[in-house]
Amino acid sequence: MAIQRRQFLASAASVVAAGLAGCAATGDDDESRPGVSGETLTLTTTTSTYDTDLLDELNAPFQDRYGVSVDTVAQGTGAALETARSGDSDVVMVHARSLEDEFMADGYGINRRDLMFNDFVVVGDSDDPSSIGGGEDVPAAVTAIAETESTFVSRGDNSGTHTKELEMWEGAGIGSDEFGSWYMEAGQGMGEVLVQTDQQGGYTLSDRGTYLSMQDEIDLEIHVEGPVEGGPELLANPYGIVAVNPAVHDTVNYDLAMAYIGYITSPEGQEIIESYTVDGEQLFFSEALAEEPQFQQYVPEEWDG
Structure with a gap:
């Protein structure tokens, strides 16, 4: 995935709005709405989106x-x-493509769309005990952490960030059997892990958005950048959004889920994502709008709905 800012957002609205499948209707009458006033859409999402407060900005217009x-x-x-x-x-917003693909292949998800991206960064104490600061070789960085037995705080929770972290160790040829007491599994969300890393010292892997949103609360620095700032593509962090398949669970609110996906991937939703900042720092970059869209929708063979 080439990481670059989408410069065409402002003009894209008039070009692609009509072509976005499932885009939310804007009428005020009840007949134009997919749901009745008072219904609830359940969205499961990552702590990295929740902790940044982006969803407060995104969900308010949809709810209204x-x-x-x-x-x-x-x-x-x-x-x-x-x-x-x-x-x-009813709908899932996550950032681990291998787990998303498994979810889709097993028939639990329908109509996946690319949503947005940022990247992962390796953060840690300013004294940088493993001397990894400014490097672009991720395997070399984690190897140095292991060889110096510097504290590394892992999410340890099968999250998207944890999945990416395990890819880093695997790429360096370091197995879990080589982890010593320096390797700590927190089993917590990204915000809690950043606080724990700050308190205990050492390093952790964070998505850039959560790190930037908490930068004023912790004393950690970015030592290895991701591709948003010219770092390796290995640290790219794309997010997707998926509706739960109503052929598997007929209790899900599929119509409302697709209205939400349509809204969040529309020019309106993508502009909110693109313009959302904390202390002047952009946390996420829009991904759903493209001059040449490449839709990858998975429809399970068994689904005849």
């Missing part, structure tokens, strides 16, 4: 338009997908 509420449940990607597998979620 349709007279519904969005119940946001923040979990690691793995847990969010498991909640959806159980039929306790």
Whole structure:
């Protein structure tokens, strides 16, 4: 995935708005709405989106338009997908493509769309005990952390960030059997892990958005950049959004889920994502709008709905 800012957002609205499948209607009459006033859409999503408060900005216009509420449940990607597998979620917003593809291939998800991206960064104490600062070689950086036995705080929760972290160690040829007491599994969300890393010292892997949103609360620095700032593509962090398949769970609110996907991937939703900042720092970059869209929708063979 080439990381670059979408410069055409402003003009894209007039070009692609009509072509976005499932885009939310804007009428005020009840007949134009997919749901009745008072309905609730359950969204399971990652702590990295929840902790940045982006969803407060995104969900408010949708809720006002349709007279519904969005119940946001923040979990690691793995847990969010498991909640959806159980039929306790209508739509999922996550960032671990391998887990998303498995979810889709198993028939639990329908109509996946690319949503937005940022990147991962390796952050840690300013004294940088493993001397990894400014490097672009991720395997070399994690190897140095292991060789110096510097504290590394892992999410340890099967989240998208944890999945990416395991890819880093694997790329360096370091197995879990080589982790010593320096390697700590927190089993917590991104915000909690950043606080714990700050308190205990050492390093962790964070999505850039959560790190930037908490930058004033912690004393950690970015030591290895992701592709947003010219770093390696290995640290790219794309987010997707998926409706739960109503052929598997007929209790899910599929119509409202597709209205939400249509809204959040529309020019309106993408502009909110693109313009959302904390202390002047852009946290996420829009991904759904493209001059040459490449839709990858998975429809399970068994689904005849």
